[in-house]
Amino acid sequence: MKRLFTAMIIAFITVTASSSALACPKGQHPHGGTGSHHKGGWCSYEQ
Numbered sequence: 001m002k003r004l005f006t007a008m009i010i011a012f013i014t015v016t017a018s019s020s021a022l023a024c025p026k027g028q029h030p031h032g033g034t035g036s037h038h039k040g041g042w043c044s045y046e047q
Contacts, residue, residue: 024030024043033041 028043028045030038030041031044031046033039
């Protein structure tokens with residue numbers, strides 16, 4: 001049971017960290033990059 005709980009915590013932290021890394025700060029929009037997540041792109045205030 002303890003291993004399952006530990007695995008769930010690690011998975012939650014990994015998903016949270018990776019999804020927050022892809023987002024632009026509030027008020028900014030992704031530009032450039034490739035794919036649906038704009039990998040390799042940048043954030044700016046222009047649309």
